[in-house]
Amino acid sequence: MSNERGLTAERGGLTAEQEVVDGLYSRLDDLRGEAEQRLAAIRREGPSGSPQNRSERDAFATLYEDRIAQLDAVEDRLCFGRLDLRDGEHFYVGRIGLSDAEHVPLLTDWRAPAARAFYSATAANPGPVVNRRHLTTSGRRVTAVEDDVLDVDALREMGADTALAGEGALLAALGARRTGRMGDIVATIQAEQDAVIRAPMTGALVVQGGPGSGKTAVALHRAAYLLYHHREQLESKGVLLIGPSRTFLRYIDHVLPSLGETGAVSTTLAGLVPGVDASAVEDDRVAQIKGRTEMAAVVAAAVKERQRLPRADRTIRIDGRTVTIRRSDIRDAQAKARRDGRPHNEARAVFAKEMITRLTRQLMEQLDHTFGDEDRIELERDVRDDRNIRIAINLCWLPVTPEQLLRDLYSKPHLLDHAARGLTPDERDLLLRPPHAPFTDADVPLLDEAAELLGEMPGGRRRRSDEPSAEEIQYAKDVLDTFGDGGMVTAESLAARMKGGTARLSVAERARGDRTWTYGHVVVDEAQELSPMAWRMLLRRCPTRSFTIVGDVAQTTASAGTRWWPETMDPLFQSSWELRELTISYRIPAAVAAAAQGFAKRAGLPVSELSAARELDDAVGITSLRRTDDAVSAAAGLAREHAEGFADAAGGLVAVIAPERLVAATRAAVAGTEIEVCTARESKGLEFDVAVVVEPAAIAVRPGDLYVALTRPTRRLEVVHAEPLPPGLAG
Numbered sequence: 199m200s201n202e203r204g205l206t207a208e209r210g211g212l213t214a215e216q217e218v219v220d221g222l223y224s225r226l227d228d229l230r231g232e233a234e235q236r237l238a239a240i241r242r243e244g245p246s247g248s249p250q251n252r253s254e255r256d257a258f259a260t261l262y263e264d265r266i267a268q269l270d271a272v273e274d275r276l277c278f279g280r281l282d283l284r285d286g287e288h289f290y291v292g293r294i295g296l297s298d299a300e301h302v303p304l305l306t307d308w309r310a311p312a313a314r315a316f317y318s319a320t321a322a323n324p325g326p327v328v329n330r331r332h333l334t335t336s337g338r339r340v341t342a343v344e345d346d347v348l349d350v351d352a353l354r355e356m357g358a359d360t361a362l363a364g365e366g367a368l369l370a371a372l373g374a375r376r377t378g379r380m381g382d383i384v385a386t387i388q389a390e391q392d393a394v395i396r397a398p399m400t401g402a403l404v405v406q407g408g409p410g411s412g413k414t415a416v417a418l419h420r421a422a423y424l425l426y427h428h429r430e431q432l433e434s435k436g437v438l439l440i441g442p443s444r445t446f447l448r449y450i451d452h453v454l455p456s457l458g459e460t461g462a463v464s465t466t467l468a469g470l471v472p473g474v475d476a477s478a479v480e481d482d483r484v485a486q487i488k489g490r491t492e493m494a495a496v497v498a499a500a501v502k503e504r505q506r507l508p509r510a511d512r513t514i515r516i517d518g519r520t521v522t523i524r525r526s527d528i529r530d531a532q533a534k535a536r537r538d539g540r541p542h543n544e545a546r547a548v549f550a551k552e553m554i555t556r557l558t559r560q561l562m563e564q565l566d567h568t569f570g571d572e573d574r575i576e577l578e579r580d581v582r583d584d585r586n587i588r589i590a591i592n593l594c595w596l597p598v599t600p601e602q603l604l605r606d607l608y609s610k611p612h613l614l615d616h617a618a619r620g621l622t623p624d625e626r627d628l629l630l631r632p633p634h635a636p637f638t639d640a641d642v643p644l645l646d647e648a649a650e651l652l653g654e655m656p657g658g659r660r661r662r663s664d665e666p667s668a669e670e671i672q673y674a675k676d677v678l679d680t681f682g683d684g685g686m687v688t689a690e691s692l693a694a695r696m697k698g699g700t701a702r703l704s705v706a707e708r709a710r711g712d713r714t715w716t717y718g719h720v721v722v723d724e725a726q727e728l729s730p731m732a733w734r735m736l737l738r739r740c741p742t743r744s745f746t747i748v749g750d751v752a753q754t755t756a757s758a759g760t761r762w763w764p765e766t767m768d769p770l771f772q773s774s775w776e777l778r779e780l781t782i783s784y785r786i787p788a789a790v791a792a793a794a795q796g797f798a799k800r801a802g803l804p805v806s807e808l809s810a811a812r813e814l815d816d817a818v819g820i821t822s823l824r825r826t827d828d829a830v831s832a833a834a835g836l837a838r839e840h841a842e843g844f845a846d847a848a849g850g851l852v853a854v855i856a857p858e859r860l861v862a863a864t865r866a867a868v869a870g871t872e873i874e875v876c877t878a879r880e881s882k883g884l885e886f887d888v889a890v891v892v893e894p895a896a897i898a899v900r901p902g903d904l905y906v907a908l909t910r911p912t913r914r915l916e917v918v919h920a921e922p923l924p925p926g927l928a929g
């Protein structure tokens with residue numbers, strides 16, 4: 199494959215295509231103008247009228263605002279392709295579908311079935327397509343056209359052969375300077391990526407692929423594709439997108455809007471439990487323990503511990519009489535509350551009511567006359583309001599928040615010993631910490647597990663109108679019967695989550711603030727890092743188990759993460775999951791791929807087969823130093839050189855990826871420049887034109903970390919070292 203093949207295969211005039219593209223933009227302008235006029239008309243009406251009229255008007259205003267935002271977002275590269283068919287017809291492919299005022303189609307949405315051939319037709323398997331044309335535009339101007347001739351006879355005459363669809367357009371896209379924001383790839387999606395994007399929405403689709411194979415891009419385009427094809431099903435529930443860090447979410451946050459979609463909620467795992475600050479960092483061994491499935495039983499035991507049976511019966515004086523709080527009554531009332539099936543905090547009311555009934559009965563037996571209903575109710579009120587009785591009942595069924603439950607568990611050795619019997623004493627010691635220590639990422643799934651088992655605190659009950667009806671609960675039961683719940687969610691709480699609210703907030707806004715929201719589909723990026731407990735948390739967010747999961751088991755850095763997909767996926771999805779692989783790296787040049795893979799294979803990482811889409815000269819540089827002390831200044835010097843070079847040209851991103859201990863010094867050494875400095879873990883999922891990797895041996899303490907670091911650059915990898923290079927990287 200040549201390096202700078204360029205857009206040479208141009209046939210047919212730019213002028214003709216420019217006219218078509220002008221027509222499309224003019225239609226886009228008309229539609230935007232119409233929406234703006236309607237919005238202005240609604241705004242002119244002002245806030246008068248009945249509440250019903252007002253909410254209708256608000257709903258329309260939101261509709262037009264969304265439409266305008268969508269039309270704005272598709273401005274760049276509105277149209278990027280044309281297909282010529284065997285029957286002489288042709289049509290244009292673009293970001294959205296457009297028709298003229300008479301409903302004659304002008305532009306076909308890239309996600310429509312007809313557009314599929316744009317991505318999947320090959321010379322060997324052209325279907326009805328004889329020619330695929332890639333249009334490159336800059337602003338509204340067509341700057342190049344490139345044809346893939348798929349008619350076999352014509353192809354033979356030309357003596358051409360292409361492995362990558364629209365190679366010129368693709369190489370131009372891959373060679374573009376990085377801006378720090380991920381762009382969409384809608385104009386150049388390749389066949390193996392297209393097959394993943396358009397795969398049916400059943401069960402879980404796991405996409406394994408080496409670094410730069412487009413997993414993130416594919417996951418985002420699949421989300422847009424699913425929203426387009428399953429609009430009704432997904433719009434009211436939303437699509438959840440999980441990314442590894444806030445930096446990463448910022449990096450990708452343009453992509454879905456540029457595809458005309460705003461219905462996805464993107465967040466980190468920690469963001470799924472509103473109000474929790476999980477900013478603290480902890481030892482990997484502790485995170486690994488917290489990530490194990492057994493921790494679900496530990497949390498359950500900690501909750502159960504709040505349902506206590508005192509050692510002995512206890513008497514309490516009330517209004518000159520004595521009642522006995524009997525162990526047998528407590529045991530019966532607790533059993534009744536558990537049978538009720540509601541979470542701990544909510545079931546407390548059942549326990550308390552039963553105890554009050556039994557204590558009232560004791561009082562009635564002591565009083566020597568017959569009771570009417572009113573007398574009994576009054577007596578019950580006396581019992582309920584008695585301070586000592588309230589305390590005694592509370593002690594046997596203690597309401598607690600998830601945060602307090604975990605803080606107690608981690609800070610009280612006797613509680614931990616009791617709840618975590620399955621852990622070794624050493625493991626329990628590792629979990630111990632002071633009561634006010636801040637939470638970490640690995641605590642989030644445990645907090646979520648606890649929240650699920652505890653439910654709302656007394657007084658914090660859901661509003662009546664949000665409570666599910668018997669039919670909704672039955673439906674939730676059916677869903678659980680069909681998919682199996684693994685004990686993670688009750689039919690009642692599932693039904694409550696499935697119930698659509700009536701608030702006028704967008705789905706994304708409502709979902710964000712509600713821990714119990716369930717989504718129509720979940721997309722997980724860097725999924726190899728998730729622990730079994732994190733997976734439990736995600737499964738609760740999507741009881742129908744409709745998932746797109748992308749990751750690379752060779753890049754796993756979390757010790758609770760996945761190294762072999764079946765091990766993680768089989769218990770979660772049984773047979774309802776499918777593995778697909780992506781095999782071409784679009785990010786890294788061939789020489790960088792060879793260096794990174796050489797290291798990874800020697801380190802025993804489970805690397806995927808990966809070929810690079812581009813060969814660039816001079817893509818790897820190794821600087822060897824005598825003194826470790828020089829590594830930071832040498833790396834900073836190299837980074838500055840590249841950054842200055844980019845400043846003269848069309849821009850470009852430079853990063854130094856350093857071991858944790860050298861990060862602060864490196865930051866100081868590049869202060870005042872745009873150069874990014876990060877650890878390997880922080881660089882996960884991101885990319886730069888040039889990556890300078892400092893002291894790789896120190897990063898390779900966790901081999902997955904170094905594999906991540908080495909695979910970040912799109913143009914050049916610089917390795918700077920004084921310590922010996924790790925095996926496989928040298929030479």
Ligand SMILES: Nc1ncnc2c1ncn2[C@@H]1O[C@H](COP(=O)(O)OP(=O)(O)OP(=O)(O)O)[C@@H](O)[C@H]1O
Pocket residue numbers: 368371372380381382383386387388391407408409410411412413414415416750753784785882883884885909
């Ligand atoms: N078909 C394509 N056309 C143009 N660019 C592409 C294509 N596929 C991927 N890319 C580009 O390649 C780069 C790497 O893609 P992406 O980040 O999705 O890879 P990844 O597999 O998620 O990588 P990692 O495992 O390192 O996170 C991105 O800049 C992306 O835009």
